[in-house]
Amino acid sequence: MSLLMLKDKIRASTVCKKWREAAKSVRVFHKHQWFVSIPTFGNSINLFDPLERKKYTLNLPEKGVTDVAYSKDGWLLMRRSSFVEFFFFNPYSRELISLPDNELPYQAIAFSPAPTSETCTLVTLNRISECIVAISTCYPGATEWITKKFHFYLAFGPNVHSNLVCVNDRFYCFTSGGVLFEFDPASRTLSHQAWDDVRFPEIHNNEWSYLPKELYLMEQKGELILMYTYGAEKPKKILSCISNKKVKILKIF
Template sequence: MSYLLLKDNIRASAVCKAWREATEHVRVGEKYPWIISFPTQGTLFDLFDPLQRKMYSLNLPDIAGMNVCFSKEGWLLMRKSRFVEFFFFNPYSRELISLPNCELPFQAIAFSSAPTSGTCVLVTLNPISEYLVAISICYPGETELINMEFPCSIAFDPNMHSNLIYANGHFYCFTAGGVLFDFDPSSRTLNQQAWDEPIFPNIHNSEWIYLPKIFYLMKQKGELFLMYTYGSETPVVYKLVSSKWEEMSSALLDGLTIFASRYCSETRMNVLGMRNSVYFPKYDVHNKQCVSYSYDEGRYSPCKQKELGSVESLWIEPPPCKDV
């Protein structure tokens, strides 16, 4: 049983009691991110395990009252409120790494890897006008940002776009109208690719015109996935296959779990108890239940998700040990 993939392990466990005991004994699920919530005041930050439904507290006076911009590999990208000063911060080790000031506005921001990895690059993206995009790049240890401008053959929609994501050495951002922006930091080039609007029929459908629409861009083993939500309707998921976006049914998800956030979105495969679902960094404090959508059950949980508070929160890698 130890040689089986997790999905085959789960299928084998349904054969009989003896097989179930054997499969459960060797079953190891993939690690999943937790939620970190930023208080409106004070220095105590909530850390929530969405599967075990356990809450922890972190006393982080170093970032109290500041804005968070992005999260990756356990690191937070922070910005001092009303200031242009940015820095990396690890809430578990309390390590802080300064960055050059960023005086230009931006619509999306992301970094490629942990700032201690030696390969980290930070990128900001901002449309100056309808057909002109500004991009800034920065490396930890540098004293200033590199600012560039790129003409665009297709307009960047500043009101409806995804988060910025790093995959396969490139940064990607998706905008309304079916346009994928692709920035290569090594060659410092920006490319665009557009798809026909009917691929995303409900984005501008008059039936959903008054519902808030949000794009989430993410990756899984180097492949790009796109999800958009509108109101309380079923989240729609696409996968980029051979330069074509293909809609993913529940069967095609094959155990995929999406952890969606307007800051950054993550994916995992075959997380026990979380398969074929979308999780949002929003939870019921009293019942300790995370807002999620199950494609297998075809519903959101909890049902009264709109009644939950709008605390600023995002996904982060869990602490090295659970004794937080």
């Protein structure tokens, strides 16, 4: 087993339980992350090592007609073509965890931690209007999603917001209006704070208004990293949102 490449180790680990344990005993964890891409058609997924610049392909009959809604800790949150059926899937162990159907619309979805944890929670966000946000939650083993609406005096916009990111069991979303939303699934409360330091003049002065705008939020070592993009332009700024509610600019392009 120790002489096999990662792709072959994954295949060998699916033969039986003894082979799976043998594969785990010689597994080497990379210090860098790999990328997973899901082709639109077929039952395969692609693994890409950005440092070695190598790509591997795995055949997954379990995939079927699905797309990936979110990924974390080696698990994929899959959505079937019906758009209401969700399930967790681990492409390495081939483990599958079912979830209740979600027929409500959403604009962002995330989960944390891994679905094998007792504290795993799924959260969806739906912007109903500038001042009304709907949050739906679910967990493995639940029979339904629970939805709660929140009203705010700060506008949830204008029309652009980031993805959801979970840090320390709380979910965060940032809007182009300079507002950071924080959802605590334990207490089912949603708080928000306006950060004037990251209100970009290109947005609020209607500069580059004709270009599509995207906000990306990610977590690194407990910090929230925010990135703006404008059309095909390079990222305008990258900011670090520290847990003590301060902001520092990491890099300007």
